[in-house]
Amino acid sequence: MRSVQDHLSLVAASVVAPKPVQVAISEAQGLLCAEEVVTTEPLPGFDQVAVDGYAVRAVDVALAGTPAPAEMADVDAGDLEVTRPDDSDDLVVHLPVVGEVVAGSRTPIRLQPGQAVRVSTGAPTPTLADAVVPLRWTDGGAQRVMIGHGVDSGDYVRRIGDDVVPGDIAVREGTVIGPAQVGLLAAVGRARVLVHPRPRVAVITVGDELVDIDRVPGPGQVFDVNSYALAAAARDAGADVHRVGVAVRDKDRLREVVEAQLIRSEIVVLCGSVGGQASQEVAEALADLGDMEIGRIAMHPGSVQGFGLLGRDEIPTFWLPANPVSALVTFEVMVRPLIRIALGKRQPRRRTVTARTIGPIASVAGRTGYLRGQLMRDERSGEYLVQVIGESPTGTSHLLAELADANCLIVVDEDVEELETGDRVEVMFLAQRG
Numbered sequence: 001m002r003s004v005q006d007h008l009s010l011v012a013a014s015v016v017a018p019k020p021v022q023v024a025i026s027e028a029q030g031l032l033c034a035e036e037v038v039t040t041e042p043l044p045g046f047d048q049v050a051v052d053g054y055a056v057r058a059v060d061v062a063l064a065g066t067p068a069p070a071e072m073a074d075v076d077a078g079d080l081e082v083t084r085p086d087d088s089d090d091l092v093v094h095l096p097v098v099g100e101v102v103a104g105s106r107t108p109i110r111l112q113p114g115q116a117v118r119v120s121t122g123a124p125t126p127t128l129a130d131a132v133v134p135l136r137w138t139d140g141g142a143q144r145v146m147i148g149h150g151v152d153s154g155d156y157v158r159r160i161g162d163d164v165v166p167g168d169i170a171v172r173e174g175t176v177i178g179p180a181q182v183g184l185l186a187a188v189g190r191a192r193v194l195v196h197p198r199p200r201v202a203v204i205t206v207g208d209e210l211v212d213i214d215r216v217p218g219p220g221q222v223f224d225v226n227s228y229a230l231a232a233a234a235r236d237a238g239a240d241v242h243r244v245g246v247a248v249r250d251k252d253r254l255r256e257v258v259e260a261q262l263i264r265s266e267i268v269v270l271c272g273s274v275g276g277q278a279s280q281e282v283a284e285a286l287a288d289l290g291d292m293e294i295g296r297i298a299m300h301p302g303s304v305q306g307f308g309l310l311g312r313d314e315i316p317t318f319w320l321p322a323n324p325v326s327a328l329v330t331f332e333v334m335v336r337p338l339i340r341i342a343l344g345k346r347q348p349r350r351r352t353v354t355a356r357t358i359g360p361i362a363s364v365a366g367r368t369g370y371l372r373g374q375l376m377r378d379e380r381s382g383e384y385l386v387q388v389i390g391e392s393p394t395g396t397s398h399l400l401a402e403l404a405d406a407n408c409l410i411v412v413d414e415d416v417e418e419l420e421t422g423d424r425v426e427v428m429f430l431a432q433r434g
C-alpha cells in the first residue's frame with residue numbers, strides 16, 4: 001500500500017500548468033497575474049480637483065478665517081477684498097469668480113493672482129491655482145465668492161502621479177487578481193492582462209446503476225451524485241469544468257468518451273467501478289490510452305484509486321472510488337492540489353491548524369484518516385476545538401449528509417488508531433459556510 005504522501009508526490013509531478021494567456025480584465029478575476037504590469041503613465045494623469053469648490057492660490061485666501069485685528073480698514077487689492085462681517089470676529093476674503101471648470105473639461109483655464117475659479121471634483125486644476133476651497137467654506141457665489149476659511153497650498157488637489165508614477169508596478173506577477181487589481185488595471189489603461197488560465201477538468205462517472213437527475217430512477221438505480229459533486233469541487237478549486245456525466249461502460253464507447261476529454265483537458269477525473277468486478281472492463285477501455293495504475297493508497301476513506309498519464313499528451317487522469325464521501329475526500333486530497341498548482345498558486349494545500357479533540361476519535365490503523373469534523377473555537381482561550389461527525393471510521397463512506405455538515409477534515413496519522421479527548425490533531429479547513 002502506498003502512502004498518501006508518496007502518491008501525492010507522484011501525481012503532483014505530472015501536472016502541466018496551461019500556458020499563460022491574455023484575457024480581458026473583466027475575465028481575470030480570481031486568476032493569478034502572470035506578468036509584472038508596469039505603469040507607463042502617471043495616475044492621476046493630471047492635477048485634479050478633489051472636492052467641489054473654488055480653485056485659488058492659497059496665499060490669496062490666507063487671511064480668511066483668521067481673527068480680525070482690533071482696528072482694521074477693509075483691504076481692497078484690486079479685485080480681492082478682505083472684510084470683517086458684522087456678525088463675526090473673523091475675516092473673510094472676497095474673490096472674483098473668473099470661470100468654471102467641470103470634470104472632463106478640455107479647455108485649460110488660467111487663474112490670475114487674486115481670482116477664483118468655480119471647480120467640480122475631478123476637474124483639471126486651473127493653471128496657477130495650488131489649492132481648492134471646499135464649497136462649504138464659501139457663500140457659493142457665481143460672480144464673486146466669499147471665502148470664510150483659508151487653505152494651505154496643495155489642499156484638496158490630487159497631484160499628478162499621487163497614486164502611481166511611470167515605472168511603478170501596478171500589479172505584480174503572482175498576485176491574485178481581485179477587485180482592486182482589476183480596478184488598477186483599468187486605471188492604468190490596460191484592457192487585457194496575462195494570467196495563468198484555469199486548468200480544464202473533465203468529470204466522467206461510470207456505473208450501471210446510475211441515472212442522471214433529470215430521469216426517474218428505476219428499481220436499484222441511483223442518481224448520479226458524483227459527477228455533480230466532483231464538478232462542483234473542481235470549480236471550487238478554480239478549474240474550468242466540463243461535467244460529462246454518466247458514461248456507458250461499453251469498452252469502445254467508454255474509450256471514445258475518455259479520449260474526447262483527454263484532448264481538451266489538463267486533468268481528467270473518472271469516478272466509479274474502480275474497486276469491484278466492473279473495474280476490469282473500464283481498465284480495458286483505458287488500456288489503449290496509456291497505463292492506468294490501480295492500487296491501494298494508505299488512506300481512508302477512499303483507499304482504492306487509479307492514476308495514469310493517458311492520451312498522446314499524457315494527461316493526468318484520476319480514477320476515484322465512487323462512494324460519494326470517498327469521491328469527494330480523494331478529490332480533496334489528490335486532485336485539488338493539482339488544480340491549484342496548475343493555477344500557479346504558491347500554496348496549493350488547504351489551510352491546516354492544530355485542534356484539541358473534545359471527544360474520542362477512532363481511525364483505521366495503517367491509513368491516514370480524513371474524518372468529517374466540526375471545528376470550533378474556544379471563545380476565551382481562542383484555541384481550536386474539534387469534534388468528529390459520526391461514530392464509525394469504516395462503512396460510512398455513503399453518508400454524504402455528514403460531509404455536508406462538516407466544516408473540516410480531521411487528519412489522523414497512519415499509525416494512530418484512537419485519539420482521546422484533549423489530544424491534539426491536525427485539521428484541514430473546508431470552505432467556510434454561512
Ligand SMILES: Nc1nc2c(c(=O)[nH]1)N[C@H]1C(S)=C(S)[C@@H](COP(=O)(O)OP(=O)(O)OC[C@H]3O[C@@H](n4cnc5c(N)ncnc54)[C@H](O)[C@@H]3O)O[C@H]1N2
Nearest residue numbers: 205207223224225226227272273274275276321322323326
Ligand atoms: N472488490 C472490491 N469491492 C469494493 C472495494 C474493494 O476494495 N474491493 N472497496 C469498496 C469501497 S471502500 C469503495 S469506496 C468502493 C470503491 O469504489 P468503486 O468505484 O468501485 O465503487 P462502486 O462499486 O462503483 O460504487 C460504490 C457505491 O457508490 C455508489 N455510486 C457509484 N457511483 C455513484 C455516483 N456517480 N453517484 C452516487 N453514487 C454512486 C454505488 O451505487 C455504490 O453504492 O468500492 C467498494 N467495493
Ligand code: MOO
Nearest residue numbers: 301302303326397
Ligand atoms: O475506500 Mo471506501 O472509500 O473506504 O469507502
